[in-house]
Amino acid sequence: MEYCLCTIQTIPYLGPIHGGLREGMSIYLQGSIPESITRFFINLLCGESESSDIALHFNPRFDGWDKVVFNSCQDGTWQSEEKIRSMPFQKGQINVLFSVSGIILLQISVNGNEFHTFQHRIPFERVRAMQIAGDVSIQTINVIGVSLPEHSGYPGGGFFVLNVLFLFGFKPVPYSNMIPGGMYPKRTIIIRGMVPYGAQRCVFLRSRDIAFHLNPRVREGIVVRNSMIGGTWGQEDRELSMNPFMEGQYFDMSIRSGNQRFKVFVNGQHLFDFFHRLQSFNEIDLLEINGDVQISYIHF
Template sequence: VSQRAGLLELGPAAPVGGAPPPMSPAEKLDPLPDTFILQPPVFHPVVPYVTTIFGGLRAGKMVMLQGVVPLDARRFQVDFQCGCSLHPPPDIAIHFNPRFHTTQPHAICNTLQAGRWQAEARWPRLALRRGASFRILFLFGHEDMKVSVNGRHFLHYRYRLPLSRVDTLGIFGDILVKAVGFLNINPFPEGGSEYPVGHPFLLGSPRLEVPCSRPLPRGLWPGQVIVLRGLVLPEPKDFTLSLGDEAARVPVALRASFANRTLAWVSPWGRKQLILAPFLFYPQRFFEVLLLCQEGGLKLALNGQGLGATSLGRQVLERLRELRVSGTVQLYCVHH
């Protein structure tokens, strides 16, 4: 998955409590303000793509896709899933499926429950075209989902499964996705100005025990990416991501201290290299840590913002055999 630092380019910001204004696909896009973004955006994901929706879905959330329909596209689908298991397959609360290969291109919405599809809902006038760019907005209400394409209302689909069960987004088929955004229709629902508070997943949703340890059988190599996603707990003390070798030594660790709001690289014997950047961990806020392994060290991004790098020799990187995570966080994803 390719990511970049900075804000998600999703078009002009909506007025508080309102929907985004219409726009042309060719119109230059401007970044949305931080307050609308509920979790880090994803840029140029490789399809098929499956990701966690931090905190699940609820009324007032939006998911936005920007991309292009290939000239030879037959069909693609966007699934809002209840989990991400392969066997058995998860329930799909909302299945959005444009089809281009038929005599009359159309879109299907449906729900998969206990391995069985329910009755299809069909829209014959497809608002997407082969070879054309698009901006699709999924807006989740209390009783149904509304979909707009390039700023124009396209369809609405009434829920057949509880929206609260949805915690995973899946994108499959013939589609080139440039960006995926997870937004809030109104960033100030109670008159506040803070980044929206996150809540832990429902009981039974996937989560990882902390402290958490993962083996790195082949060490690290240039181009490898480590991704951590989680939620900072209400009264946090610290957070540490450490990389150790076979002798149980820790050549490098990333440590966040909530007491003095500092982020630092910690090398052997406790030497600290402060990261001179805004402290982006907040209580009850979701976070994403991304480490990119490159020649000479590790490059760090937090919540989509690049925060610099630390130096490590290639031989040191190759000898790293364990990834450990500890601290006052709830962890949902460790990918390497």
């Protein structure tokens, strides 16, 4: 499940992370930095006030010796800095992803590329808020992987924790892989990735015949669903209330198979149902992904 903390938020910003952090959760920020940037920071706070302990201080500095500083602050005392003398940001659009991984590490990805892994100095379960200030504009802050209801489409409900957590290196596309054991009722495939800037289409296929063709057409703002049986395409489904596949944005998608249909969820929201057109959908044993998309994680 995903929820949005803010949309086009005023800086400086201080807001809660509802329920705190849990293993397997990710925080995704999208924004921009101006030409005149000096520095900005993002803090993960252990309370909802500026005086709270800081579990993570993320501080890009553009001062002629461009670097990114990581630190933490406990009981009012700053701890030792970790300085990365490499600047992942360029003036303009930025995307930052923080992912809680295991019990000691926090991974940071910038614009789709893994940047740094910060060892927890303060238990991440204490994090309750986020603070942002400096030369940056933030359009959205999204928290991915919070508590899920049983009907959400993710296996088991409860907290969304997988054996393999968010990976920041992208898998090569086109991607093709067998589905171990094939599809069966209540089986869920989870795909995480990013739609890059300039994308036109990203295509997700499951085939021998193509039982389910999912084709987000980014520029057209539609998501086409179809099947191809015996070499012939069927009738397209196009109607949707929203299109979550947007340029420059991450997505977290689950495809769950039932006896009569596939149920598709994106970023925790039910997107559509697609009724089976094959007589025996449990023969589906192949996942193919193609087009303008970057894939970071696949779970069968």
